[in-house]
Amino acid sequence: MRFKAKVLLATSATSGICYKCSSLQVSISGKMPSRCCCCLSLRRGCLIISFITLVVGLLGTAYGILLLIKAGGWQGWLTVVVEILNVLLAILLACSVDKTVVVLVRAWAACTTLQVVMGVIVGVIFIFYDSVIVGVVALCFTVAQVYFVMVVWSYSAAMKATAEE
Numbered sequence: 001m002r003f004k005a006k007v008l009l010a011t012s013a014t015s016g017i018c019y020k021c022s023s024l025q026v027s028i029s030g031k032m033p034s035r036c037c038c039c040l041s042l043r044r045g046c047l048i049i050s051f052i053t054l055v056v057g058l059l060g061t062a063y064g065i066l067l068l069i070k071a072g073g074w075q076g077w078l079t080v081v082v083e084i085l086n087v088l089l090a091i092l093l094a095c096s097v098d099k100t101v102v103v104l105v106r107a108w109a110a111c112t113t114l115q116v117v118m119g120v121i122v123g124v125i126f127i128f129y130d131s132v133i134v135g136v137v138a139l140c141f142t143v144a145q146v147y148f149v150m151v152v153w154s155y156s157a158a159m160k161a162t163a164e165e
Contacts, residue, residue, distance in 0.1 A: 042155035043097060046105070049148045050094035057086035086115075093152065102163065105156040109149050116145050 040048070064079030089111055096104030119142035127135030 042151060042158055045151050046097045046155045047094060049151060050090045050097065053093070053148070054087060054090035057083050057090055060086065085111075097155070100159055102156050102159045105152060105159065109153045109156065112145055112149050112152070116142055116149065119145065 060083035061080055064076050064083055067073070067076030067079055070076075089108055092104055093108040095101075096108065119138055123135045123138035123142060125135070126132075126138055
């Protein structure tokens with residue numbers, strides 16, 4: 001399969017390799033993405049993001065419960081509370097995308113942005129004071145969350161623009 005290179009100046013905000021149309025699309029306009037990864041629509045991408053965050057939240061809750069059973073400290077309780085909030089936020093995102101409620105989609109984006117800030121702080125603390133590997137993994141998850149927020153915020157902007165028309 002051959003890939004055609006196509007530079008999009010200000011007409012579109014997609015970037016990456018489009019597997020459906022076999023072209024490399026690069027955005028130099030600085031806009032938010034208009035499509036999710038693999039040429040999915042923003043709506044479908046948001047639903048996939050909500051599913052991913054739901055699964056990660058459920059796995060994190062199980063990990064927190066194991067911490068409670070094994071160590072019984074405040075770390076286990078904190079992990080369980082944060083991950084239950086993540087599960088609730090994932091359900092909120094899925095329902096708000098399904099019902100096209102802009103306010104709830106933006107509420108998810110705001111809460112996740114707060115988690116990104118906290119994730120950077122925790123990642124840096126782990127790198128310097130505990131475990132470099134755990135800190136780097138935390139920062140990698142934070143980078144993924146930044147992409148998730150960009151996709152969800154783009155979808156909410158598209159929903160708002162559609163509602164205003």
